[in-house]
Amino acid sequence: MAELHIIGQIVGASGFPQSSLFCRWGVHTGGAWRLLSGLREGQTQVDSPQSSDTAFWSHPIDLHYTTKGLQGWPKLHLQVWHQDLFGRCELLGYGYCHVPSSPGHHRLRCATWRPLGSWQEQLAQMFVGGGPQLRSPDVIYSGADRYRLHTVAMGTVELELGIILRNFDKYGVES
Amino acid sequence: MTTNHPTVFLLMINGQIEGANFAEFDDLYCKYCFVFGHDWIPTSGLEEGISQISSQGHGTQCGLVWNFPLEITFKSTNPFGWPQIVVSVYGPDAFGNDVIRGYGAVHVPLSPGKHVRTIPMFVPQSTSTLQKLTSWFMGRRPEFTDPRVVAHGEGREVTRVRSQGTVTVSFNILTKDMKKLGYDTTDPHSPGLACPSPHDL
Numbered sequence: 001m002a003e004l005h006i007i008g009q010i011v012g013a014s015g016f017p018q019s020s021l022f023c024r025w026g027v028h029t030g031g032a033w034r035l036l037s038g039l040r041e042g043q044t045q046v047d048s049p050q051s052s053d054t055a056f057w058s059h060p061i062d063l064h065y066t067t068k069g070l071q072g073w074p075k076l077h078l079q080v081w082h083q084d085l086f087g088r089c090e091l092l093g094y095g096y097c098h099v100p101s102s103p104g105h106h107r108l109r110c111a112t113w114r115p116l117g118s119w120q121e122q123l124a125q126m127f128v129g130g131g132p133q134l135r136s137p138d139v140i141y142s143g144a145d146r147y148r149l150h151t152v153a154m155g156t157v158e159l160e161l162g163i164i165l166r167n168f169d170k171y172g173v174e175s
Numbered sequence: 176m177t178t179n180h181p182t183v184f185l186l187m188i189n190g191q192i193e194g195a196n197f198a199e200f201d202d203l204y205c206k207y208c209f210v211f212g213h214d215w216i217p218t219s220g221l222e223e224g225i226s227q228i229s230s231q232g233h234g235t236q237c238g239l240v241w242n243f244p245l246e247i248t249f250k251s252t253n254p255f256g257w258p259q260i261v262v263s264v265y266g267p268d269a270f271g272n273d274v275i276r277g278y279g280a281v282h283v284p285l286s287p288g289k290h291v292r293t294i295p296m297f298v299p300q301s302t303s304t305l306q307k308l309t310s311w312f313m314g315r316r317p318e319f320t321d322p323r324v325v326a327h328g329e330g331r332e333v334t335r336v337r338s339q340g341t342v343t344v345s346f347n348i349l350t351k352d353m354k355k356l357g358y359d360t361t362d363p364h365s366p367g368l369a370c371p372s373p374h375d376l
Binding site: 005007008009011012022036037038039042043044046047048049050051052055056058059061062064105162163164165167168170175 | 212254255256335339356361
C-alpha cells in the first residue's frame with residue numbers, strides 16, 4: 001500500500017483587515033485514504049503581531065496517510081478567524097488548497113474569501129460585526145453548491161509543506 | 176556499510192543557528208532542543224544547547240549573530256514525528272531580569288542538501304492588563320513551563336501570543352537508506368545539482 005507523509009507548518013496569514021488572528025484547519029480525503037497517525041484537524045494559537053502585518057502561527061502539521069487509490073487526494077481547508085479584546089470571534093475568511101502531490105518542500109499561498117450578505121447585512125456588519133458564515137464547512141473544499149454564493153476576497157494564508165511519498169513508484173505512479 | 180534490506184534510515188543534521196533579528200531587544204541568548212516522535216532515536220550529537228549572549232552589531236551589520244553549531248544524527252523506522260528544532264530566545268529586561276523574548280519551532284528539512292529557514296518568534300501574552308503591569312514590574316513574564324509545547328499541535332487554541340522577531344537557522348541534511356526503504360523525499364523536477372555526464376569530465 002502506498003503511503004503519504006505531510007510534514008510542515010501553517011506559517012501565518014497576511015492581508016487581513018484585523019490583526020488578532022487564529023486559524024481552524026482540517027484535512028479532508030476520499031474514501032480510499034486512511035489516517036495512520038497525526039491530527040487531522042486543529043486550531044492554531046491567536047497571534048497579534050508586534051510590528052509586522054503578518055500574523056505568525058508556525059502551527060506544525062504531521063500526518064501519515066496510507067491509500068489504496070489516487071482518488072480523493074488530501075485537501076487542506078482553512079478558516080481564518082479574528083478574536084477581539086473581549087474574546088469574541090469573527091470569521092474573516094475561508095480557503096482551501098490541495099496537498100502537493102510531488103515530493104519535496106513546497107511553499108503554498110492559499111487565498112481566502114468571505115461570504116457577502118445583502119447590502120443591509122453589510123451595513124449592519126460595519127457597525128456590529130459578525131456576518132454570514134457557511135452552515136457546513138464542506139462548501140469550502142467542494143464545488144457542488146458554490147453557485148449560490150456571493151463572496152469577497154480576503155487575505156492569504158502561507159503554508160510550508162514537505163511531502164514524502166512511499167511506494168508510489170512501485171504501483172507505477174509518476175510524481 | 177551497505178545492507179541489502181535495511182529496516183531503519185538515518186537522518187544527519189549539520190547546521191547552525193546563525194542569528195536573530197529583533198528590533199527592540201539586545202544582549203540575547205538562545206536555547207535549542209529537538210522534539211521528535213516515538214519512532215525516532217538520536218544516535219549521536221547534542222539534543223539541546225545554550226548559546227552565548229550576543230549584542231547587536233554596529234555599522235552595516237544589523238541583527239545578532241550566534242553562529243551556534245548544530246550537529247545531531249537520528250535513526251528512525253517511520254517519517255512520522257520528523258524532528259523539529261525548538262528555539263527559545265531570552266534577554267534582559269529594563270531591570271536586568273532574564274525574560275523570554277520569543278519561542279519558535281520549525282521542522283528539520285526533509286530532503287538532503289543545504290536549506291535556510293527563518294523562524295518567526297512569539298511570546299505568550301498576559302491575559303489581563305493588570306497581569307501585564309505586574310509582570311513588567313516583577314520581571315516574571317508569562318512563559319511556557321516546557322518550550323517543547325511549541326512543537327505540538329494540540330492545546331494551542333487557548334494561547335494568545337504576540338509575534339516579534341525572527342531567528343535564522345541553516346541546515347545541511349544527509350539521509351541514508353531512505354530510498355532503499357521506498358521513501359521519496361526530493362522533487363525530481365526542481366533545478367538542483369545535476370550529476371556530471373561522462374562528456375563533461
